[in-house]
Amino acid sequence: MTTVTTANESATPQEHEHHGPEKGIKRWLYTTNHKDIGSLYLWFAFIMFLTGGAMAMVIRAELFQPGLQIVEPHFFNQMTTVHGLIMVFGAVMPAFTGLANWMIPMMIGAPDMALPRMNNLSFWILPFAFAILLASLFVEGGGPAFGWTFYAPLSTTYSGDSTALFVFSVHIMGISSIMGAINVIVTIWNMRAPGMTWMKMPLFVWTWFITAFLLIAVMPVLAGAVTMVLTDKFFGTSFFDAAGGGDPVMFQHIFWFFGHPEVYIMILPAFGIISTIVPTFSRKKLFGYASMVYATASIALLSFVVWAHHMFTTGMPVYAELFFMYCTMLISVPTGVKVFNWVATMWKGAISYEVPMMFSVAFIILFTFGGFSGLMLAITPVDFQYHDTYFVVAHFHYVLVTGAIFSLIAATYYWLPKWTGVMYDIGLAKAHFWCSLISVNVLFFPMHFVGLAGMPRRIPDYSVQFADWNQIISLGGFAFGLSQFIFLALLIKACRKQGEPVDAKVWDGAEGLEWEVESPAPYHTFTKPPKID
Amino acid sequence: MAEHDSSQYYVPAQSPWPIVGAVALFMIAVGAGNLVAHLSRTGEPGWGRYVLIAGIVTILAMMFGWFRDQIKESRAGLHNEQLGVSYRQGMSWFIFSEVMFFAAFFGALFYARMISVPWLGGAGNNEMTNVVLWPQFEAIWPLVTTPDGTQTQAMGYMGLPLINTIILLLSSITIHFAHVGLEQNKRKQLFWMLFVTVLLGCVFLFLQVEEYIHAYQDLGLKLDSGVYGNTFYLLTGFHGMHVTLGTLFLIVMLFRIRAGHFTVDNHFAFQSSVWYWHFVDVVWLCLFVFVYVL
Ligand code: HEM
Ligand SMILES: [Cu+2]
Numbered sequence: 001m002t003t004v005t006t007a008n009e010s011a012t013p014q015e016h017e018h019h020g021p022e023k024g025i026k027r028w029l030y031t032t033n034h035k036d037i038g039s040l041y042l043w044f045a046f047i048m049f050l051t052g053g054a055m056a057m058v059i060r061a062e063l064f065q066p067g068l069q070i071v072e073p074h075f076f077n078q079m080t081t082v083h084g085l086i087m088v089f090g091a092v093m094p095a096f097t098g099l100a101n102w103m104i105p106m107m108i109g110a111p112d113m114a115l116p117r118m119n120n121l122s123f124w125i126l127p128f129a130f131a132i133l134l135a136s137l138f139v140e141g142g143g144p145a146f147g148w149t150f151y152a153p154l155s156t157t158y159s160g161d162s163t164a165l166f167v168f169s170v171h172i173m174g175i176s177s178i179m180g181a182i183n184v185i186v187t188i189w190n191m192r193a194p195g196m197t198w199m200k201m202p203l204f205v206w207t208w209f210i211t212a213f214l215l216i217a218v219m220p221v222l223a224g225a226v227t228m229v230l231t232d233k234f235f236g237t238s239f240f241d242a243a244g245g246g247d248p249v250m251f252q253h254i255f256w257f258f259g260h261p262e263v264y265i266m267i268l269p270a271f272g273i274i275s276t277i278v279p280t281f282s283r284k285k286l287f288g289y290a291s292m293v294y295a296t297a298s299i300a301l302l303s304f305v306v307w308a309h310h311m312f313t314t315g316m317p318v319y320a321e322l323f324f325m326y327c328t329m330l331i332s333v334p335t336g337v338k339v340f341n342w343v344a345t346m347w348k349g350a351i352s353y354e355v356p357m358m359f360s361v362a363f364i365i366l367f368t369f370g371g372f373s374g375l376m377l378a379i380t381p382v383d384f385q386y387h388d389t390y391f392v393v394a395h396f397h398y399v400l401v402t403g404a405i406f407s408l409i410a411a412t413y414y415w416l417p418k419w420t421g422v423m424y425d426i427g428l429a430k431a432h433f434w435c436s437l438i439s440v441n442v443l444f445f446p447m448h449f450v451g452l453a454g455m456p457r458r459i460p461d462y463s464v465q466f467a468d469w470n471q472i473i474s475l476g477g478f479a480f481g482l483s484q485f486i487f488l489a490l491l492i493k494a495c496r497k498q499g500e501p502v503d504a505k506v507w508d509g510a511e512g513l514e515w516e517v518e519s520p521a522p523y524h525t526f527t528k529p530p531k532i533d
Numbered sequence: 534m535a536e537h538d539s540s541q542y543y544v545p546a547q548s549p550w551p552i553v554g555a556v557a558l559f560m561i562a563v564g565a566g567n568l569v570a571h572l573s574r575t576g577e578p579g580w581g582r583y584v585l586i587a588g589i590v591t592i593l594a595m596m597f598g599w600f601r602d603q604i605k606e607s608r609a610g611l612h613n614e615q616l617g618v619s620y621r622q623g624m625s626w627f628i629f630s631e632v633m634f635f636a637a638f639f640g641a642l643f644y645a646r647m648i649s650v651p652w653l654g655g656a657g658n659n660e661m662t663n664v665v666l667w668p669q670f671e672a673i674w675p676l677v678t679t680p681d682g683t684q685t686q687a688m689g690y691m692g693l694p695l696i697n698t699i700i701l702l703l704s705s706i707t708i709h710f711a712h713v714g715l716e717q718n719k720r721k722q723l724f725w726m727l728f729v730t731v732l733l734g735c736v737f738l739f740l741q742v743e744e745y746i747h748a749y750q751d752l753g754l755k756l757d758s759g760v761y762g763n764t765f766y767l768l769t770g771f772h773g774m775h776v777t778l779g780t781l782f783l784i785v786m787l788f789r790i791r792a793g794h795f796t797v798d799n800h801f802a803f804q805s806s807v808w809y810w811h812f813v814d815v816v817w818l819c820l821f822v823f824v825y826v827l
Contacts, residue, residue: 022547030547111542114619117599121551128559132566161570168562175558178630186622190615220630224637231767234573236757239641242666243681245760247649254637317657527542 021523029124032116033523034101039419040123041098042412046491048090048130049405053481055083060477066464076460077145078137084148088266089173090130092400095408096269097122097180100208103415104184106514106521107202109193109530114186122179129172136162136169147458149259152240152251156232167230174219181215184208193513195532199290202512206293207272210300214261214268217304222258225251249314256307264303266400268296270367270407271338274360276512277414278342281357282349283509288341295334302331312383321380328378332371339368354507355429359410362437363403370398373448388458391451397444409436409487416491417506421520422499428490435483442476543613545606550599557595560588600802604789607799617801624805628812631775635816638771642764642823646674650760653680679759686752688765690825693744697737698821704733705814708783712807718797724790727783730810734780741773768824772816779813782806 021027021036031037058079062070071079101119105112113119137143141160144150155163188209192201201209228251231237238244240251271292279286286292308316308324316324342364351357373395377383386392409432417423446469451457455466462470493499505515513532517525567581606612654672655663663670667680675687688694708730714722748754748765756766786806789795795803 026547029552030549032545032547112544114616115623116545117548117551118623120548121554124552124555125558128555128562132559132562136566161574164569165562165566168566172558172562178627182623182626182630185626186619190619190622216626216630217633220632220634221637221640224634224641228637228641228767230569231756231763234569237763237767238679238757238760239645239763242649242653244679244683244757244763245645245650245653245676246763247644247652250641250644250649253644254640257640524544529542 030120032112032120034105034113034116034119035419035521035523037113037119037123038098038100038102041094041101041126044123044126045091045095045098045408046488048086048094050484050488051134052083052086052091053484055079055086056477057481059083060474062460063462063470064474065471066462066467068461071460073460074142074145077147077458078143080458081144081147081150082133082137085133085144085170086130087400088148088262089170089177090126092266092404092408093177094126096208096211096266096404097177097184099204099269099273099408099411099415100180100184102419103514104187104205104208105191106517106525107205107512108188108191108196109513109526109532110187110191111524111526113183114191115183118179119183122176122183125172126176129169129176132165132169132172136165139165149255150226150229151255152229152232152248155229156240159233163233164230167226170226171223174223177215177219181212181219185212185216188212193526193529193532199293200532202272203275203286203289203292203296204269204272207268207275207296210296211265211268214265214300214303218258218261218265221254222262225254225258228254249311252311252314253308256310257304259310260307261300261303263396263399264299266404267367268300270363270404271296273407273411273414274342274363275338277356277360277410278345278364280414280507280509280511281354281360282346282351284345284349286341287344287347288337291337292341295337298334299331302327302334306331309378309383312380313387325378325380329375332375332378335371339364339371354413355426355433356410356414358430358433359406359413362433363406363410366398366402366406366441370395370400370403373398386451388456389451390447390455390457393457394444394447394451397447401444402440406436412491414507415514416494417502418514418519418521420494420497420499421501422494422497423502423506424494424499425490428486428493432483432486432490435486436480439476439479439483443473443480444476446473446476543611543616545616548599548602550595550602553598554592554595557588557591560584560591562588564588604794604802607801608794617799620801621804624801624808628808631812632816635768635771635819638764638768639819639823642768645676645760645764650674650676674761676759676761683757683759685754685758685762687761688744688748688752688754688825690821693740693747694821694825697740697744698817700733700737700740701814701817704730704737705811707733708807708810712804715795715800715803716797720790724787727787727790731780731783731787734776734783734810738773738776738780741769741776765824768820772813772820775813775816779806779810782809 021033022030028036028040031040056079058071059076062068062076101113104110133143139160139162141162143162144155144159144166146154146159150166188201188205228237228239232240232246237246239246240248242248275286275292306324306328308320309328312321312324346361353361373391377386377392377395413424413429450462450466450469450473453466455462502519504518506519507515513530514521516530564581564583564585564587568578568585569581571577571579571581651657651672652659652662653667653670656672670680671678677685677687707726711723711726711730714720714724714726754762754765756762783806786803789802
């Protein structure tokens, strides 16, 4: 990115009062302010993260020993299902949307998001959607228990009455994501300050732009998939039933046509975050800005033609297996470009390891590791062995927890001082980092071993040969869960403004418009377009 | 929010309507969830229907209030050009998302026709599928006999479907002339062309209902008649829902034109209703080709 200077034209004090936030609960219910809505998204995501985490603790407690110990198998299945749904749709996606809300208008010199009232709507329907999903755990027959991928016929023939609630809650989540994505894409397209040309945009903005496109393209397909599940289950259709001419495998095609772009939806903004943080603390410009943009775009496009790598074992024709195998391997080329660029940015840089940088470096190493296990899974013949084992679980937790979640944590540590105006408790932050880093590897690394040895995923019991590693995994899991309370404590302290006040430019190597406005960022950032050269 | 000046940014003020909409959606989801489950279990609608209806009423009220505020602000000259562009882009992306929603169902149709039905009939290396599961099953499309023996009849494209196609094509032309009328400030042409479009929309819907009755009563083509009936009803059904919404949208536009709204360079709502109508039309053309003709 080129350097950006701005005549900082934040509101004058009088104007400030005039436009200031309303008092009380109305501020949050009626708000059209991108910063308020960003904060709502972020807190909601964090609460969901803890909720989904609690379910993971139930899973790991049950798997601490072989045999059925604590919960019923049916309840275990509900836990794995709802854990996945909450983490994907309730934690990771809303957290990224929250960051987009907070940062994109500030980064491109806009006064707010393009469609502020719709912005409010897209947030406020989310808590309701998750209230329905969580409530469905308590209806007769239990909540959804078919896995977050809700494969037919598990979700049609063999599911309970709560499936209807599940379907409608997913519809609401989808509406929320689509509205959020439309807002992001229009904001970026239409609200950039004069002079903020496409190729001057910060990478976080670029990656979100492409993510928003993916969201608008695939969330409706998810809506279609759940609708077909609904009619198959309740209205006698047979989309996914061979007896009526349909095919359960068709479900998987439709689902993964959504599902694979979805995993990139959860990682592209993370790439943007890392591409922002690494140059700051390496005190160098990002290596290969343009190649980063092109890599992001090609990942997004390719992500539409790799979906069936989740279905190698379903008996597709060989040419289809080959096509999807090669496309999947191809997609790791642009991903590799990114990793290369981050490392090249650090190369010979004046690096300092502030907390956001610690998480970013951990991201680069551990995400890449997840990419490697992904490559292994992409090889069709070996996937026949790995599929539906803990190896897959290890893969996607490396890319999602040490990838997406670590990037979210890094982003929080990077921009939190800008949001609150005070530096957070660095001691706690470092403790959070080391506890998380160690425990997350104790938690997920051994899953590769038990997976390769054949331990199936989503089963509450296992053969005794896996007992040792599972005990270690569970201990890692509990430690990782507990570590997040350090984060919670830190966040509460920072939001209560306990800490040293910070300047506008919190990090000396940071670039971008967001560092030109004071800290904490005023309620309304730009009333006039800032000047950019 | 004082008078605006185009070098300034404009940010809409707070509004209570979004949260009303959120509550409405919540009621719709809970109501529909309960209704569907209750219906399939007991054959009777439970309390869910009341919640569902309340939710729909609330969401209509929300839309009414939200748009009323919006129109007031727009006519008071509060909105600037940038906001107009944002609205247009937002509407375009919304239509794109709708396209993808239909794409899912078209995808299901193509998959059934090209893959699952032929495979069940033994195509490719699936001979054993056919022999072991349903040896008497023959793969033909339209699928009038499913593997488990459900019988139905196919819906041809002559008659009602063809008439409906012509009607929708005509309506796309009339709405185009309405738009031209607005741009040339010929208010009469605008109103009457739009009026004709609404009429054509209503006739389309009426004939669509007739077609469903014909399908159910004469052809035995039902929602649960196997994957042919499934794709037929979900595609035409969702399309019909969109025509209904589009027609309502156009009726609102009629009233606003009567009230003297819209000018040559400020008519976002009208323009998006036109886009929406063209979109509905294009979907129908795909439907006509892939569901009826081929
Ligand atoms: C180098 C890039 C990647 C490759 C080659 C790759 C490949 C694969 C393959 C082949 C599978 C299917 C394994 C099986 O079920 O047998 C898989 C599963 C999965 N991947 Fe990746 N992947 C990559 C990156 C990512 C990223 C970046 C994410 C998310 C941020 C991700 C998330 C997932 C998830 C969630 C699953 C499991 C879904 C499920 O069955 O529940 N992957 N990956
Ligand atoms: Cu994938």
